[in-house]
Amino acid sequence: MSEFALQIDNLKKTYKGGTIALKGISLKVKQGDFYALLGPNGAGKSSTIGIIGTLVTKTSGQVKIFDIDTDKDVATAKLLLGVVSQEINFSQFEKVIDIVTTQAGFYGIKKSLAKPKVETMLRRLGLWDKRNDQARTLSGGYKRRLMIAKALIHEPKLLILDEPTAGVDIELRREMWDFLKEINANGTTIILTTHYLEEAEQLCKNIGIIDHGEIVVDTSMKDLLRKLDVQGFVLDLEEPLDNEPKIDGYNLRLDDPLTLVTSVNKDKSINKLFNELNKIGIKVKSMRNESNRLEELFIETIKNKHE
Amino acid sequence: MNKDLKLNIGITLWTLTSKEIRRFMRIWVQTLVPPAVTMTLYFVIFGSLIGPRIGEMDGFDYVQFMIPGLIMMSVITGSYANVVSSFYSVKFQKSIEELLISPMPNWVILLGFILGGVTRGILVGIIVFIVSLFFYPEFQIANIGLTITVLLLTSVLFALMGFINAVFADSFDDISVIPTFVLTPLIYLGGVFYSINILPDFWRSISMANPMLYVVNTFREGMLGISDVSISFSLSMIVLFIFLFSSFSLYLLHKGIGIRE
Numbered sequence: 001m002s003e004f005a006l007q008i009d010n011l012k013k014t015y016k017g018g019t020i021a022l023k024g025i026s027l028k029v030k031q032g033d034f035y036a037l038l039g040p041n042g043a044g045k046s047s048t049i050g051i052i053g054t055l056v057t058k059t060s061g062q063v064k065i066f067d068i069d070t071d072k073d074v075a076t077a078k079l080l081l082g083v084v085s086q087e088i089n090f091s092q093f094e095k096v097i098d099i100v101t102t103q104a105g106f107y108g109i110k111k112s113l114a115k116p117k118v119e120t121m122l123r124r125l126g127l128w129d130k131r132n133d134q135a136r137t138l139s140g141g142y143k144r145r146l147m148i149a150k151a152l153i154h155e156p157k158l159l160i161l162d163e164p165t166a167g168v169d170i171e172l173r174r175e176m177w178d179f180l181k182e183i184n185a186n187g188t189t190i191i192l193t194t195h196y197l198e199e200a201e202q203l204c205k206n207i208g209i210i211d212h213g214e215i216v217v218d219t220s221m222k223d224l225l226r227k228l229d230v231q232g233f234v235l236d237l238e239e240p241l242d243n244e245p246k247i248d249g250y251n252l253r254l255d256d257p258l259t260l261v262t263s264v265n266k267d268k269s270i271n272k273l274f275n276e277l278n279k280i281g282i283k284v285k286s287m288r289n290e291s292n293r294l295e296e297l298f299i300e301t302i303k304n305k306h307e
Numbered sequence: 308m309n310k311d312l313k314l315n316i317g318i319t320l321w322t323l324t325s326k327e328i329r330r331f332m333r334i335w336v337q338t339l340v341p342p343a344v345t346m347t348l349y350f351v352i353f354g355s356l357i358g359p360r361i362g363e364m365d366g367f368d369y370v371q372f373m374i375p376g377l378i379m380m381s382v383i384t385g386s387y388a389n390v391v392s393s394f395y396s397v398k399f400q401k402s403i404e405e406l407l408i409s410p411m412p413n414w415v416i417l418l419g420f421i422l423g424g425v426t427r428g429i430l431v432g433i434i435v436f437i438v439s440l441f442f443y444p445e446f447q448i449a450n451i452g453l454t455i456t457v458l459l460l461t462s463v464l465f466a467l468m469g470f471i472n473a474v475f476a477d478s479f480d481d482i483s484v485i486p487t488f489v490l491t492p493l494i495y496l497g498g499v500f501y502s503i504n505i506l507p508d509f510w511r512s513i514s515m516a517n518p519m520l521y522v523v524n525t526f527r528e529g530m531l532g533i534s535d536v537s538i539s540f541s542l543s544m545i546v547l548f549i550f551l552f553s554s555f556s557l558y559l560l561h562k563g564i565g566i567r568e
Contacts, residue, residue, distance in 0.1 A: 057568070079314060085404055091402045093333075107319075108314045
């Protein structure tokens with residue numbers, strides 16, 4: 001088996017009407033990776049995924065799935081690939097169990113073999129009790145689960161999810177994270193696009209940022225987060241303050257009498273700040289990150305690219 | 308690894324075909340009952356009430372003469388409607404992505420939809436034939452081989468036409484325009500209710516340009532043993548158009564026209 005689950009080389013896409021979605025992106029995702037592909041709306045994420053899944057016709061370039069060139073042997077490449085699209089894409093009038101069984105059949109799996117696989121998958125995703133329900137009667141969260149069940153029924157080695165948790169509640173999102181972590185630990189390479197940057201930070205080992213049809217970042221999550229120079233903290237105080245305190249080397253702002261906000265450079269110690277606050281009689285009750293770290297980096301990267 | 312990754316084409320084709328059959332069987336009130344009701348009305352009005360006043364047509368009782376035409380009309384409409392509505396629906400609901408992302412080759416996708424359409428067309432044909440026996444119980448098929456051949460070829464041909472219509476359709480209006488404004492008039496004027504021998508020369512010549520005339524008359528040759536046209540020419544043309552339309556459909560799928568961005 002190839003070292004890489006996915007290799008994209010100089011991929012270009014120009015839509016009818018002249019919109020250039022991809023300007024020649026190249027990307028390699030290692031087998032076993034959990035890779036986040038991020039980017040603002042219209043950056044080219046869905047075009048990239050569409051081309052990998054052959055829903056979108058590429059203008060030029062090469063896509064290889066486990067070393068299999070999709071131009072040369074698309075059927076074999078697709079047997080290794082599972083795609084969870086952004087939009088619901090199953091027949092709303094069929095039963096849950098029929099949708100997943102039919103999907104197995106599209107991958108050449110006999111009904112007798114598909115039956116136990118379908119049951120396992122539906123049970124694992126909490127859909128077994130709803131197996132005889134028409135798909136249109138499912139809630140948004142269950143529809144998302146059904147999309148994942150469909151994409152995994154042929155046990156793909158590479159799973160691509162295009163914003164799988166968009167619009168689902170926090171509890172289900174956490175459940176999905178656990179599920180995705182589990183199948184990744186069992187050897188499935190996962191590529192994820194998401195707008196929830198926390199999701200990417202929690203799940204992914206490596207990250208690519210795409211903007212205006214170009215890959216602007218392709219690195220490990222750790223390396224990317226290491227680049228963050230400044231981190232914001234929110235300090236909840238035990239007693240209210242009238243004015244923000246002045247401490248050398250630290251920029252402090254009072255959001256309200258009980259909330260102090262600060263930005264700390266990575267070469268400065270947060271302990272020192274606590275000591276200084278303690279000295280002037282300010283007691284901190286609790287502390288949290290001001291915002292998602294990845295979000296800051298993401299905005300910074302995109303902004304720098306435009307400047 | 309490669310052995311494990313071999314796609315079983317037979318299973319993929321059966322899965323898609325059975326899904327298509329399940330679809331029209333699930334909505335049998337919309338797909339199978341209407342032709343039975345409409346054709347019953349035709350037989351009552353044109354066969355039992357008006358037919359005896361018309362007398363014979365080409366040496367047959369009028370109701371007997373009508374039977375092959377009405378069966379063919381139902382087969383054409385059923386096979387065309389099944390594919391055009393089913394394929395457009397999967398486009399509309401985006402469930403076409405299930406097919407496009409899967410490893411199924413294009414020819415299997417096309418064949419699966421066509422077999423679904425052919426099955427509905429033939430089923431509807433059988434239903435109408437059974438209905439006709441209530442009005443003309445002594446009906447006997449003259450040439451069973453030719454009858455079945457024409458039935459199959461016609462349903463394949465019109466299923467293919469339905470597929471092409473669906474590929475180009477962008478709205479539900481687009482899938483009803485051709486059946487309403489092209490197919491129906493051509494079928495009605497294609498010798499379902501009359502022999503072109505009763506027409507004046509001018510209109511008879513015009514009718515010869517109507518492709519439905521050849522389909523209806525070849526089927527009538529199979530069922531009754533009479534026809535206004537050359538059977539070998541008609542069969543050749545049906546086969547030729549099946550070849551042309553299937554090639555064109557595969558080209559559309561290969562290029563992704565109407566289905567891929």
